[in-house]
Amino acid sequence: MSVPVSSPASPLDLQYTLDDKYTREAGRIYLSGVQALVRLPLMQQMRDRAESRNTAGFISGYRGSPLGGFDLELWKARKHLAASAIHFTPGVNEDLGATMVWGSQQTNLFEGARYDGVFSMWYGKGPGVDRCGDVFKHGNAAGTSRFGGVLALAADDHACRSSTLPHGSELEFVSAMMPVLNPAGVQDILDMGLLGWAMSRFTGRWVGFKTIAETVESSGSVNVDPHQLHIITPDDFDMPGGGLNIRWPDPPMDQEMRLHRYAVAAAQAFARANKIDKVVLDSPRARFGIITTGKSYLDVLQALEYLGIDEKVAADIGIRVYKVGMTWPLEPQGLQRFCEGLEDILVVEEKRAFIESQVKEYMFNWPNHPSVVGKYDEQGNWILPSTGELTPATIAQVIGKRVQRFFNTESIEQQMRWMEAKEAELALPRASFPRVPHYCSGCPHNTSTVIPEGSRGLGGIGCHYMVTWMNRRTDTFTQMGGEGASWCGQAPFTDTPHVFQNLGDGTYFHSGSLAIRQAIAAKVNITYKILYNDAVAMTGGQPVDGSLSVPEIAHQMRAEGVQTIVVVSDDIDKWSRPEIFPSGVEFIHRDHLDAVQKRLREVKGTSILIYDQTCATEKRRRRKRGKMVDPQQRTVINSLVCEGCGDCGQKSFCVSVLPKETEYGRKREIDQSNCNKDFSCVKGFCPSFVTVKGGSLRKSKRVSAEALLASLPEPSIRSDLSQPWNILITGVGGTGVVTIGALLGMAGHLEGKGASVLDQTGLAQKGGAVTTHIRIAHTPADIHAVRIAAGEADLVLGCDIVVVNDYWALSKVRGERSHVVLNTYEAMPGPFTMQPDMQFPAKEIVKAVKVALGGREPMLVDATQLATALLGDAIATNLFMLGYAWQQGLVPLSREAILRAIELNGAAVSMNTQAFQWGRLAAINLTAVIDAAGIDHHAAPGERVPDPFDDSLLSSSLDERIARRVAMLTDYQNAAYAERYRALVERVRGKEAQIAAGSTALTEAVARYAYKLMAYKDEYEVARLYTSGHFLKQIEAQFEGDYRLHVNLAPPLLAKRDDDGHLAKSEYGPWMLKAFGLIKHLRFLRGTALDPFGRSEERRTERALIEEYVQTIEQLLSDLNPERIDLATQIAAVPEHIRGYGHVKEAHLAKAKAEREALLAQWQGKQLG
DSSP, X not given: OXXXXXXXXXXXXXXXXXXXXXXXXXXXXXXXXHHHHHHHHHHHHHHHHHTTOOEEEEEEEOOOTTSTTHHHHHHHTHHHHHHTTEEEOOOSSHHHHHHXXXXXXXXXXXXXXXXXXXXXXXXXXXXXXXXXXXXXXXXXXXXXXXXXXXXEEEEEOTTOSSSSXXXXXXXHHHHTTOOEEOOOSHHHHHHHHHHHHHHHHHHTSEEEEEEEHHHHSEEEEEEOOTTSOOOOOOSXXXXXXXXXXXXXXXXXXXXXXXXXXXXXXXXXXXXXHTTSSEEEEOOTTOOEEEEEEHHHHHHHHHXXXXXXXXXHHHHHHTEEEEEESEEESOOHHHHHHHHTTOXXXXXXXXXXXXXXXXXXXXXXXXXXXXXXXXSBOTTOOBOSOSSSOOOHHHHHHHHHHHHTTTOOOHHHHHHHHHHHHXXXXXXXXXXXXXXXXXXXXXXXHHHHTOOOTTOOEEOOSSGGGGGGGTTSSEEOOOSTTOTTHHHHHHGGGOSOOOXXXXXXXXXXXXXXXXXXXXXXXXXXXXXXXXXXXXXXXXXXXXXXXSOOOXXXXXXXXXXXXXOOEEEEESSGGGOOOGGGSOTTOEEEEGGGHHXXXXXXXXXXXXXXXXXXXXOHHHHHHHHHTTSSOOOSEEEEEOTTTOOOOOHHHHHHOOTTEEEEEETTEEEEEEOTTTOOSOOGGGGSSOTTEEEEEEEEEOOOOOOOOHHHHTTOOOOOBSOOOSSOEEEEEEEETTSSHHHHHXXXXXXXXXXXXXXXXXXXXXXXXXTOEEEEEEEEESSGGGOOOSSOOTTOOSEEEESSHHHHTSHHHHTTOOTTTOEEEEEOOOOOOGGGGTOTTOOOOHHHHHHHHHHHTTTOOOEEEOHHHHHHHHHSOGGGHHHHHHHHHHHTTOSOSOHHHHHHHHHHHOSSHHHHHHHHHHHHHHHHOHHHHHHHHTOOOBOOTTSOOOOTTOXXXXXXXXXXXXXXXXXXXXXXXXXXXXXXXXXXXXXXXXXXXXXXXXXXXXXXXXXXXXXXXXXXXXXXXXXXXXXXXXXHHHHHHHEEEEEEEEEEEOOTTTOOBOTTSSBOOEXXXXXXXXHHHHHGGGGXXXXXXXXXXXXXXXXXXXXXXXXXHHHHHHHHHHTOOGGGHHHHHHHHTGGGGOOSSHHHHHHHHHHHHHHHHHHHHHHHHHHHO
16 A cells, blocks of 8 residues: 655646647657657658758558547648648548558659658558558559658557457568568657658668557657667668669569568668667576567566566576567567577567567577467467457466576565456456447437338448447448448348448448449349438548538439439438439438338338438537537426436437436436437427527536635645556546546656556547556656556546446556545446436445455545536546545646646636646545535435425435325325325335334335326326426526527327327427416316316326226235235336336336236235245
8 A cells, every 4th residue: 555755846847838749859748659650750851851851741541540530630730740841641541542652652753753752651440451452562562762761550459449350460561571660659659660761761661560559549758859869771781783662664573573582681681780679678697588579568568567577687587578679570680699598488469479470480490499489388378369458467477477487586476376366356246337339429320320120230330330239230240341242242142121231421432332333233122321420430520531422422322323312311401402412312301210211121222311410529529619500409308297218218319318316216317518419319208308499508606616725735645656656547438538648647747757648448439438547657767568557556546437347447456555536426328328227336336346455445426416516517527536536645746737737738727627626625525515516415314394396305214205295296186185195105104014123115115106106297297397486496507598498298189190100299389388387277177077188098097007006005915924025015116117108108008017917926826825
């Protein structure tokens, strides 16, 4: 466990600005891996200009995780790139981008070239590397220009965090005979990148450059002097006549000779001269060697540290470590020198045995050589798997066992025992409640990916790929651009007559249009749903790389021969000029999507449905920038009217529809901080939805924390940084979790400390899990691996409690070392939209964390609720959490550095600063913060009965719960009606107390559900609940300005029918609230012959249910005994599942009746028994 220490604050670099990452020409700057790749061509240009070379740069490729945001960063830096004559042209797809790069190397073959050469960079995801095989082979065989050069960046996703398959691209590069460099971190990206272009110029070859999330999604403080590297031209390589660079004409066999006979050896000579491969740990009596590369190199250093093996110990016991920078072709002379005197070699690399196989091939003819193991040991045990990612803990176990053959210490033994115990602990049962990625709030795909009952859908690449795990009868997928072609191979052999195929507009532009051409040629029955969301949403909202509009797609499809084309949109009125479309195109509102699809599935051949709706996240961005109209309206839910049926979730699939636990059960509320104003939730068949037009959300009071914070003590920091301090942050994508890592990394840099940050996001921006690994040390050299190893977290900042429960988060916790701060706010995962009864396992998660802490309690605070109440936006949660942890002394950075980092970040500076300060206060005086936020959801025992209409205030006793319901029923009908309820509950209470003293479970159930049935929500009740005054007070507390309330209803006497024959809701203006005021006074007619609403089947059923329930309870009481209370309680609680209105309630009622009959049969069976 850490001990509080005093640590003097380091002086801040107050001159530092965010532009420094691209403008500083020397010293240290703070960069992410992606930003380092943007800076890299700027540094190359600096070197060229220093050598009086007139060069230019060219960048092209196609985005894909973990380089999904590379093009965005390039666009941000365009003024810096332009000043250095660096031109960025995104590729329509990967191979066309690669072809443009090939073209850049041909510039100086012809007259008119304005530069001495063009150094180029291609980028693409691993599958994009696969796609470019043909271009890479041709371009690499042709060569690079003398003062040009090509770096080909492969974005590899080893753990399949944001891919359809895990992938590593080394062998694809080797297939094209391209040398491969593997940087280990942000500094390596800069150094190896410059070496890579120099190698490319010398060898005339394209150079593969491996990037993974661990390197490009990490950040750190790096040295950016472009001239710090002294790049050497080899003097032991005989360059052939004419050199190795591109030329024309150039016969193919000449290219092959140059490539095979000379280029490989040239790359090896360059790597040897520039010590790209190097021994990093050595011993005068070395016997055990480790060969490693890239991210695995840092993992090896971390693993050795983990085992207590530092540089001195390694030298004493005989360990030598070789860091390979160029993984192909492996440089043989350096390898041979490394192997001298060794008895045993372990090759540590991720994915396949790439280096290992080369090592064994070189050694095959050596007269004496050490044993070599890597993926498998001598007995064939799979010790370093080629699946997923390797971790320092896994590597440490393997190294520890190899070292123990000839040397052992207590620290090694202790660490090996701890890892075994930790694995056993993590194998214990715990809540299975993953943070599953889901569509964003208001995402078009929430609606567009629905298909009709009885149909089948096929998935595709993009956000809509996620539909394959969302129970929407959409299964399987293809590679990008193959959408629908798989059906061409199935259709002749199945009785299924038709399928729907999702195809994003980005994929359509990339290559998907060719797949449509294939489907037309194959004459299969298929409807392509081209999901036009006006952005490449999966990777960050980039625009499609060229001109693409809905009319253009329609014209292209007609030109391909498609006759049936339908445009569906949430705003169909914008397509009011049919003349800009081909003739015969239909325009239909998305409300009728189901009917349209049912019609299209009967069309023979290929049909096209263009679903037009802008990406919700992109809408939010554009609205903030004033580039899109922001509708001056909001949706709220009257929770007293809401039945908690979940139909709004079914209709909208939206994560901004949240559960609200109330006095009268679970209801729904809208997360106004997250809502993107799609309004599809309003389609839920329920009268509780209110549209607020005009006005605005009432600004938070923003209670000043200054007076309360004036006397706060500075915390005692719990680390002197004698070893790196490790912080793991868990959260939900899109909520600002990554910002915390960026702020702490920057704060560490400003103080001159070592700070590394690794963001593991994957599909996090889609509401999935995000983890950020932050390591803070005295100097950058003190940090090896950027990922926190098992048991090495000093602080786990659980901004989302669900993600803390993940195996990879809990594995970082060590009982005697770690501190855990948990945000107890219960943020439901996406599947809640379809599972309205989903229960949040908060207690189980806290229990698992306590086990990981060795029985110690984590620190708990509902940061989301407090931050939202205090600052008006849930996005403030994470800074609140950071302030809380900092005040506990768990963040070894100065307050001044953190506040300066917030200022430099430039986003919501005032709110983020206040959130940090409120979090600090919460760590000292949580009661004061709760009071300032005005939060209290429980009535204090002994106080007067709370307002029965205030459903957010939960009763503190059974008596209070009954009294509130009696008051509600009195107002609902009359005192006699309420007395009937009270008498029933008291009979149950007396009987239960008589046979099982102390038990109140059955009484609680009857108190809740007799009320639920007796207070059925007919027209009179809905009117009463709207006009009681309580709801209007809630609106006033939430909104300000000139607003009007519109209600969304389907009155049986007025409503039309929808495409399925159900009553359709319509919006009614403020006059309806006045009508409600009249209707509620007619409730004395309820159930009488004069009741105009009471003769419907729904109302007759509701009245019958009351009588049935009373009879059932009387029956239960007559046969009740202690052993049967649990079953009686289950039967009494069946009405919990009778929810909703109209046809929704009818469906729920059918299920509830079946449940009731099964439970009563069980009751009868027990009685007979």
